[in-house]
Amino acid sequence: MTHNGPVDAGQFRWIAVLAAGPHAVLGGLSAAQAGGLRGFRARPVDLLLPASSRRDVLPPGVRVHRTTLLPPQDVLTVGQPPRTRPARSVVDAAQWAAGDDEARAIVAAAFQQRLVTGGEVHEVLARLPRLRRRALVTAIVTDAAGGSHSLGELDFLDLTRRAGLPAPTRQQVRYDPAGRRRYLDAYFAQWRVHVEIDGGQHLDPAHAWADMRRQNSLWIEGDRVLRFPA
Known part of the structure; x- marks a missing residue:
């Protein structure tokens, strides 16, 4: 089924995943937003791909990240389109954020909106030893899990x-x-x-x-x- 009207955010996420091939999943902030995270404006769609996978040319507005660490427990295949689970999504969104304040805001919002728990996020952190901003993200998760649910807090x-x-x-x-x-x-x-x-x-x-x-x-x-x- 096709239409000639404007493409909404959900449709564009589908376009991005389909264009990137069968191993692509939504990742980072895009996956978190597909899972219900609110309060952040739309931006380029983040895709996560295995490091060994090939891809064709993608449409403008799609950003690809590659990883050698994407175990089955980090992927939600029953959701549409396929995406990383909330805890992995939040961790990746924080490491791909434009700055430290944005990383802190994303993690805090995920806890405030009850999308993740401290245990879930710490499990993901343990699987990603070379994570960008690892020390910062770990500290934010500990504080957010303890009840600081906004950047101001x-x-x-x-x-x-x-x-x-x-x-x-x-x-x-x-x-x-x-x-x-x-x-x-x-x-x-x-x-x-x-x-x-x-x-x-x-x-x-x-x-x-x-x-x-x-x-x-x-x-x-x-x-x-x-x-x-x-």
Whole structure:
């Protein structure tokens, strides 16, 4: 079946995989987006190919990466089109990122959106000893698995370490007056101080009002809240 309308992102991913041959799979950020990762703009489609495979000329907007390490446990064949599993996708996306901040943001977002777990990603890291940015990715995964789910929260954790402060509890669970479960970014229990790192969505009036209600509830209970913009 064909059509003469615009090609959407999902269709172009299929075109890229089919054009690259039977051994090609989506990789990196393209595979992560196909698996549900949100918050990153479309870009050239990343394909992962065995180092020994041959390929024809690919359409513009496709980027090929080759690897000698692509075990069956890293490939999801039931998804359409074939792609690397979420943990491998996130690791590859981080090593292929344009810069360290982008790598940190991708890993943090994958944990925030509950696409991966720390155990899954560490298993992939163990299979890729020559990974680019290995030390950085390992540190990000450890922090993200511990509850730092945004670039701002990762930056805050770095600042606390540099200042010699004790590690806060991250994603502290509490229940609001209506009984709903809420997660707070960081909590220093010994001082009863909560720290919230506000991204751009907190400027939305409805979101800001919800933040104020939660903050007021914490102050009434005797805790203190410090807020910082991401």
